[in-house]
Amino acid sequence: MKSGLMKKRDDDENTGEIHLTPMLDVVFILLIFFIVTSVFVTEAGIDVNKPDASTALPRSQDLILIAVSGDGQIWIDGEQIDGRFVRSRFERRLAETPNASVVIQGDEAAENQHVLRILEAARDANITSVSISTEN
Structure with a gap:
């Protein structure tokens, strides 16, 4: 009978613990998700030496x-x-x-x-x- 009471106290003590491993897994998955889905600079395919211009304007469309x-x-x-x-x-x-x-x-x-x-x-x-x- 005494051993049954000891086992119940150990179970009660373990229920108050917080396991951080699942939370860290979720954080790393979110980090990977945001890195993969971030916006990348689009390139045409090759590097070219562009000519100089004095009247260049930036473009911001598709x-x-x-x-x-x-x-x-x-x-x-x-x-x-x-x-x-x-x-x-x-x-x-x-x-x-x-x-x-x-x-x-x-x-x-x-x-x-x-x-x-x-x-x-x-x-x-x-x-x-x-x-x-x-x-x-």
Whole structure:
């Protein structure tokens, strides 16, 4: 009988403890969730040397970033595409975000014909806001 009373007292003492392990698990899961879902800077796909400009204005809308390398390669959303498919890519992106504007990140060494091909594709896709990214 005496041993039964001792066992009951031990159970009563354990009920007042707070276990921190589940709480720490939840905190770490929330931390991972916020790190993974944070906003990342979108890039066109390659680094280009942008030309300098004295009248540069910042843009803050839904942007379609397109990069043109010095040797004429065209990149959209980190993926190299053929210049013939730029218009279809613009139309697909406009279906997702109708008010999107195009920002062309052209390398200093890029030929004008590549940039003009992109401008023509934007016009054909009915994009009204097109700008060229420069260094300040």
